[in-house]
Amino acid sequence: MTGNEISNTPETGSRLVDRFIRVQKAFTTLGGEVHGTGALAKAAKLDDSTTSRILQSGVYSSFFERVGHGKYRLGTTAAHLGMHALAHAPSKDESTHEILEELRAATDGGLVFQYMLAPFAGAQRQCIDMAVGESDLVELGMTARDILSITRSLRTGASGRTILAYLPEAIQDVVLAEPIPAEAGPGIYRDNDELLASLADVRDRGYALGYEECMPLWNSCAAPIVWGEAIMGTVLLLKPATIMPEASDTVIEATKTAASKLSAKLGHLSEPMAMMFGS
Template identity: 30%
Template sequence: MVPAVKDSPDTPPIAAIGRVSALLDAFDGGNRLTLAQIARRTGLPRSSTHRMLDQLVRLQWLLRSGHEYELGTKLIELGHRAVHQNRVYRAAAPFLWDLHRATGMVVHLAILDGADVVYLEKVGGRMGLSIPTQVGSRQPAHCTGVGKAILAYRPLGRLEDLEEAELTRKTNYSITDSAELRVALSEIRTRGVAFDREECAPGFGCVAAPVGPIDEPVAAVSVCGPVDRLPFDNRLAAPVRITALQIWRNLDDAAVGRSGPRQRARQRTVGTNAADHLPTCHKPAR
C-alpha cells in the first residue's frame, strides 16, 4: 500500500490533497525547481513544502537532483495510463496515423478543459519536433484550431464563461477581443472547420474539425504545419472532417456496444451530411 503524504495532524485529508495538487501544478514550465521556487509558486510554508517534497520523492512522484526537483517516473506512468484509458483517444487512435500519412502534416487530438485545450495525442515525425505542443500540454483554446473548432459548437453559455476571463495573447495574430472571437466562431460553424494562422505559434498553422454531436463536441482533430505550406481550403479540410466523423462514429458505436442493442436516432454530428461526399485528400506540395 502506498503511504500517504504526511501533513500536520490537524490537516484534513482533502486539504492535504489540495496542497499536493498545488505543489505538482507548480511544475508547469518543464524546468527543475528548487524548494524556494516551489514554496513561492504555491504560497505554502517552506517547512511543510519540504516535508511533502521528501514524501513525494520517496513515492517517485518527484525526482531530486541536488537541490532541484522535477516530475518523477510515477507521474509518467500515471499520465500514460490516463491517456490510453481515455475513450476519445481509444476511438481516435486507428485514424490519426492515417490522417498523418495522407497529408504529411502533424496531427493533433485534443479535448477542452475549461478555457484550455489539452492534447491527448500528437503524430508527426520530424516536423512534430518543431511544433511546440506535446501530449498532456495545454494551450488557450481560443488561440488554437482544435480549441476554436470545439468552442464554435458549444452552447452559448459556455462561450460567455470563456469571455469573462481575459483572452490570452500567444502571438501577434491571437484573437483577444470577444466580439472578434464570436465572428470567428460563427465563420467556423458556416464552413465546418477551424483555421489557426499563427495564432498559437509563430510560423505554424492548423486546420481542425470538431468530433461529436453538433451541439456538444467531445474533442477536435487537426493537421498542423508551417503556415506557408498549409492550403487553407478543401485539400486539408476534407480529410480532417472525414477523420473527425470516423472518430465520432467509432466512439459512438463503442458506446452502443457497451450498453447493448437499443433503439436510438443517431445524433446529428458536424459534417454528417457533407463529409461522406468530400473528395479524397491530395498531399500538399512540399
C-alpha cells in the same frame, strides 16, 4: 387544473421526468453556478411552484444542492452522471491513433493532434494523442509547455475555437472573459466580437482555419469530434505557414474526414444521460 399542474393521470411519470430534465437543462442554459427558483422556472418554461417542488425533491437525491434561501446549484449526482458520460470519449488507442496517422499521410506529413474537452479543469481542452512522425517538436519550435499550457485555452487556435463554437453561449461568455495566453501567436483573435463572428463561421463551415494563432509561423485546420449533438473534442492539422499559407480543399476534407471517423467511434454508444455542458 391548469396546464402547469402535475395530474394523477398515467402520464404523470413521464411528464415529471420531462420537467425534471428541463430544470436540469435550465442550469446549463443560464450558465454560472447558483440560480434562484424564478430564473430556473423561466428558463425551464415552468411555473415557480412546480420548479420549486422539483428542486426540493432533487436535493434529496443530490441532483441539486440548496445554497441559501431559494438558491440552488447542480449537485454531486449530476456531476457523477457527467463523469460517466464523458468516460466514453474516444481515448488514445491503436484504432484512434491510426486515424491520426491517416490524416498525416493524406496531408503530406502535417502534424496531427487530437484534443478533447476537459471540463473538470474549467472550459479547456487537453491534447490526448498526436501523430508527428519522426519530428522533434522542440526543433520545430514547440515545447511541452506549449502543448500543455497555451493550447488549453478554448479561445486560442483553430482547435480551441472549434470546440468553443459548439458550446452553450453561457460557457462561451466564461471563456471570452479569460485572459489571452501571453505566449499566443500574432494571429490570435484579441477582439471578442471578431472571435464570436469566427465561431459562427466555424458552425457554418464545420471546420476552423487558424493562421499563426497558437504560435508564430504555423497555420492549422481543425474539425469537431462530436457525440450526437454534444461537442467532445477536435482534430487539428498543423503545418508551417511557408508550406501551407492557405489550407487546400484536400487538407480541409481530410481533416473533416478524420474528425468524422473519431466521432463515429462514439456512434455505437447510447446517448449520454447527462452532459456537463449541455447542448
